Amino acid sequence: MKKILLLLLTILSISSYAQMPKSILPKPGSVSGKVVDVNSKEPLPYVNIIIKDAAKKVLTGGITDENGLFNVKNIPEGNSIVEIQFIGYKTVSKPITINRDN
Structure with missing residues (x-):
């Protein structure tokens, strides 16, 4: 009985890695830059960077460093908005x- 259970668990674990869903696959793009105050020209730390799709749904985001x-x-891939x-x-x-672009 233990051998059958172990075999079943092994088969299930192998089959679960057979194909990765699209949501896990890496996305193609990135955005980088520097945020500065328009008047003082000083960099702004800890600013929120938000990436939204055309329907204004949040896709991902980040924060500026020091x-x-x-x-x-x-x-x-496609059109997005950086906020x-x-x-x-x-x-x-x-x-x-x-x-x-290749």
Whole structure:
């Protein structure tokens, strides 16, 4: 009985890794940059970077480091919107397009 149970668990674990669902596969794009204050030209740390699709649904996001730098990965192919949000500042939105250029 133990051998059958062990064999069954082994088969189930192997078959669960046979194909990865699309949601787990890596996305093709990334966005990076630096956020600075327009007047003082000083970098802004810990600013929220939000990536949304055309329907304004949040896809992914990130935050700037101490030097205002960010790198948001795993952005799906197509048109998206980058929103930069920081307390005390007006939210900035910019359209972007991610495509697979070989």
